[in-house]
Amino acid sequence: MRLDHYFPIFTKFKQYSYKVKAYPFWKHLRAYRHRYLTGFVALMVVDLINVLLPLLVREAVDALTPKAFHRIVWAGVGYFLLMAIQAVGRYLWRVHLIGTSHLIAQKLRMELYQHLQRLPLRYYHRVRTGDLMSRATNDIESIRMAVGPGILVTLDAVLMFLFIIPVMFYLSPKLTLLAFAFYPVVPFLTARLGDRIDTLFESLQTKMSSMSAFAQESFHAIRLIKSLVLESRAHERFNELSRLYEKEGMQLAKYQAVFSPSLSLLTNLGTFLILFSGGMDVMAGVVSVGTFVAFQRFVVQLSWPMEAIGWAVTMNREGRAAYSRMNEILNAPQVESVRSVPKGKQPYDEILSIKGLERQEAHFRLKLDHLTIQRGQKIGVVGKVGAGKSTLFHLILRLHEPPIGTVFFQGQDVTSIPLLTLRRQIASVEQHVFLFSENIRQNILLGTDTVPEEKIRAVTQVACIEGELLELASGFDSKLGERGVNLSGGQKQRVALSRALVREPVVLLLDDCFSAVDVEIENRIIENFFAGYPELSLCFASHRLSVMPRMDEIWLLENGTLLDRGTHASLLKRNALYASLWEKSERQIELEKFEPPTEVERADESL
Numbered sequence: 001m002r003l004d005h006y007f008p009i010f011t012k013f014k015q016y017s018y019k020v021k022a023y024p025f026w027k028h029l030r031a032y033r034h035r036y037l038t039g040f041v042a043l044m045v046v047d048l049i050n051v052l053l054p055l056l057v058r059e060a061v062d063a064l065t066p067k068a069f070h071r072i073v074w075a076g077v078g079y080f081l082l083m084a085i086q087a088v089g090r091y092l093w094r095v096h097l098i099g100t101s102h103l104i105a106q107k108l109r110m111e112l113y114q115h116l117q118r119l120p121l122r123y124y125h126r127v128r129t130g131d132l133m134s135r136a137t138n139d140i141e142s143i144r145m146a147v148g149p150g151i152l153v154t155l156d157a158v159l160m161f162l163f164i165i166p167v168m169f170y171l172s173p174k175l176t177l178l179a180f181a182f183y184p185v186v187p188f189l190t191a192r193l194g195d196r197i198d199t200l201f202e203s204l205q206t207k208m209s210s211m212s213a214f215a216q217e218s219f220h221a222i223r224l225i226k227s228l229v230l231e232s233r234a235h236e237r238f239n240e241l242s243r244l245y246e247k248e249g250m251q252l253a254k255y256q257a258v259f260s261p262s263l264s265l266l267t268n269l270g271t272f273l274i275l276f277s278g279g280m281d282v283m284a285g286v287v288s289v290g291t292f293v294a295f296q297r298f299v300v301q302l303s304w305p306m307e308a309i310g311w312a313v314t315m316n317r318e319g320r321a322a323y324s325r326m327n328e329i330l331n332a333p334q335v336e337s338v339r340s341v342p343k344g345k346q347p348y349d350e351i352l353s354i355k356g357l358e359r360q361e362a363h364f365r366l367k368l369d370h371l372t373i374q375r376g377q378k379i380g381v382v383g384k385v386g387a388g389k390s391t392l393f394h395l396i397l398r399l400h401e402p403p404i405g406t407v408f409f410q411g412q413d414v415t416s417i418p419l420l421t422l423r424r425q426i427a428s429v430e431q432h433v434f435l436f437s438e439n440i441r442q443n444i445l446l447g448t449d450t451v452p453e454e455k456i457r458a459v460t461q462v463a464c465i466e467g468e469l470l471e472l473a474s475g476f477d478s479k480l481g482e483r484g485v486n487l488s489g490g491q492k493q494r495v496a497l498s499r500a501l502v503r504e505p506v507v508l509l510l511d512d513c514f515s516a517v518d519v520e521i522e523n524r525i526i527e528n529f530f531a532g533y534p535e536l537s538l539c540f541a542s543h544r545l546s547v548m549p550r551m552d553e554i555w556l557l558e559n560g561t562l563l564d565r566g567t568h569a570s571l572l573k574r575n576a577l578y579a580s581l582w583e584k585s586e587r588q589i590e591l592e593k594f595e596p597p598t599e600v601e602r603a604d605e606s607l
Contacts, residue, residue, distance in 0.1 A: 039096030062290035101148025130213025139322035146319020157305035383557035427505035435484030489516030
């Protein structure tokens with residue numbers, strides 16, 4: 001038997017519950033329901049006392065006669081005690097309502113940051129860093145205001161209306177109706193101005209994202225801006241974005257400035273009517289002076305709920321808009337740590353195998369088959385710019401997701417290996433190195449547990465950087481500037497190489513990571529690999545082919561496909577493209593040996 005068929009109230013209750021669950025912040029409120037409930041009870045006590053205080057004032061005013069001194073004393077004592085209880089209640093609702101909003105904001109930041117870490121690399125190709133920063137700061141703060149002060153003022157306004165209006169009707173129905181004479185205008189005002197505030201806030205956040213993104217890019221490219229004397233142009237562009245943000249912000253501020261004062265005006269117009277009508281009732285003896293004073297205090301108290309409505313609507317709409325913007329990120333599909341693949345070990349014994357790999361997207365195309373790397377084998381990957389070398393490495397590391405059954409590591413499909421496990425065994429060093437603003441030791445040990453000093457020295461010796469680092473003022477403990485700015489390009493690349501080696505990987509992917517290193521040092525590093533890491537499988541992509549004669553096998557890529565493979569000598573004889581790349585590389589090496597650095601290169605090194 002369905003109860004809602006015989007009792008329609010159950011149907012309405014279900015509909016109401018669905019609306020509550022559809023509230024965007026419901027899951028966060030539910031997670032902290034005990035704290036919110038405590039804060040709600042404390043707020044209820046505070047608002048109930050707000051109703052009792054004017055009644056005590058009424059009692060005291062009406063008792064202003066010599067024979068009723070004891071009534072005045074009791075009213076005063078009661079007033080003091082209620083104020084003390086109210087102070088405790090205000091502390092509790094601040095801690096449990098406002099304080100909880102900070103907990104929710106912290107949880108959202110962690111959720112957003114964790115989600116961003118798991119998004120595929122292609123997501124960051126189309127989203128600007130400044131936009132992400134804006135959503136992680138401004139939008140989350142708007143959400144915090146909605147689930148903290150926004151909920152607080154909403155509950156406070158509702159409770160004040162529920163508590164005060166019955167008492168006002170008890171004191172004087174006539175004056176109560178006059179006080180609320182202009183309130184029917186409120187829904188119309190809220191709908192019109194609230195929608196406009198919502199639209200302007202979304203537009204304002206978009207402008208903030210654009211301004212933040214431009215500022216972030218400008219600071220990142222400050223050396224280029226200075227070298228090309230683009231300071232004025234960058235300033236003009238930032239000034240333009242800033243003025244657009246200012247214009248949008250001023251429009252939003254105008255609507256917000258009109259909203260709350262308009263609601264307060266409606267309350268004050270009611271007060272204007274009460275002063276005349278209530279005053280005449282006092283003179284006629286219809287109501288007492290104490291009742292009139294208490295009624296006036298109630299009307300004044302009602303001005304806050306009216307202002308609170310405007311404030312709550314603004315914060316709620318801004319919070320909803322911010323939550324919608326943040327959900328655009330949270331709803332972006334993550335890279336699955338482990339994907340479902342056919343069970344059973346694949347029949348491949350190589351360390352790394354590529355079988356029938358075919359992947360095409362807007363910015364790359366790759367089609368490779370029957371490529372293998374044995375334990376300890378050293379492979380060179382060469383080709384023109386855009387041949388697919390970096391894309392191949394990204395697919396092996398699952399920075400781009402390879403199709404199931406195409407890339408295998410130690411006989412297991414890489415998509416079936418947890419990302420943490422895969423990337424701990426396959427290390428990568430890219431051409432563009434990122435170092436954090438920590439000391440050198442922390443940058444080398446990044447992502448690893450504490451290791452002995454001897455091991456740090458050993459990997460830096462292999463990378464031919466130990467001596468240069470020890471010459472610094474604090475050695476390995478020397479603090480780096482932002483992005484390692486106080487190291488040269490070649491030093492940063494070798495520190496990144498040390499960071500990869502200290503993890504003791506099974507396979508090491510080097511993606512043109514010696515582009516800023518001298519040819520002699522590059523050859524010494526390769527020699528160190530052969531001497532010190534005979535079991536390390538190496539895959540080395542480079543435009544500078546000086547080390548390719550040492551490689552066990554070379555893969556020549558063109559337009560995302562394998563054009564040829566073999567040793568350096570065999571490719572040099574039979575493949576015109578490889579011979580051309582070799583000749584160009586040798587000519588470039590000769591130029592690097594004899595040409596002095598340009599002024600821009602010297603300035604870059606000094607920075």
